[in-house]
Amino acid sequence: PEIGKLTELNRTGWEELVAKFISTPATVAQRTLEHFVPGGDKDPRLYKDATGAIMIVGPDLPIGRKVTGTQRAQVEVFRGALRPFTTTVNQELSDVLKSKIRMFTIFPGSVTGSEPNNQKIAEAFNFLVTENALTSAEVVFCVDETR
Template sequence: NNTSHMIANQEFLSQGQVSESVLNLCDDEIAKILNGKVIPGDRVFYPVKPHIGTATPGVHQPDFTGKAIVFTIDATDKADAERVEFLAAHVEKNGGKVACFISQNTPTDLQEYISGKFHSHVVDIKNPEEVQRWLNTANTNLGEILAVIHITGKLPEISKLTELSRTGWEELTEKFISTPATVAQRTLEQFVPGGKDDPRLYKDAKGAIMIIGPDLPVGRKVTGTQRAQVEVFRGALRPFTTTVNQELSDVLKSKIRLFTIFPGTVAGAEPNNQNIADALNFLVSDSSNSSSEVTFCVDESR
């Protein structure tokens, strides 16, 4: 299906024209008006469904008995580790088994905090082969993997993005973009062995992936710059999430879903981990298959 047939007079925009459109869409006022209702296409705009929501629809508490949920953890601070603790306890309380694969870049005290409470291993989560190997181990030892949850951790303390060294910038793009993508890709391979060579195997396959992105900063005195720094990386995860789900549902007719959760609010309120647990309940339910919304700002009221 050549994309050009979907657009007026079958002519793609030049890169310059696309970037000009996107820059205009990023304007604060325009962004508020549009709020995720359109996604810039190659030409003008394809009609799309809304992909960004707030709280997830409520569902009955699922029974996780006999199922495993794997956490891949790139924690930055204690609040990230406490979020893992809250979600893993939620899984165990409802009968499920938990495995935590903690990034070797996570501070040692946080590694110990998590591994003292749950079955854990410290791994190189940037390495696709290692991620694959540990997912296989979890599948063998714990049984069927119901979902994989990747925690990107918060944005580390930085003064200005524009003043970062090249290495510092690459560490951030790895933490918030390529590592979540690596985990998602290897999880898909786990759900559909051989799928990368034969995409037909994805049809009707089930599975759930959740990326918990960086929190918005908390507090009354949060500056626009602090929020914008987080939004740079959230902004990269949004189209990734939308594209992966469109491929899975529309092209491959798969029942696998990838949700991205963004905790916190623009007003600087404290995030509530229960909202993420509710989103997990929804993600693993059958209802999530028909949800066009795949990115959830769970703490925002509108």
């Protein structure tokens, strides 16, 4: 969304952004886990050896030739919050619950301001449902950035 400086947002505006980019993905992931492991919230032992993949997509980097560093930085605040969230969820699922469920985060867009490539997002989805992805240490993918 078009916003001014993050530091000048009122509390309501900030909470709306947090809800959109942090709380909503977390809630969707939690509900997905309930589908993968019915009753797991009451009996965590049910997670052992359960399999599945959860994928969070976004937020995208801003698009356009005149994207400012401030606009990119605003998006990176929320991307930066999702990175440790994704890592922590995976550590809990694998190390604590002995589950084979993995959560992945896909960040579309490029620092050049180019349009995200939907084909690369689809390719990431295809990879993330493979056996290789379930054993990979990589859980955050910036699909439009060249490696």
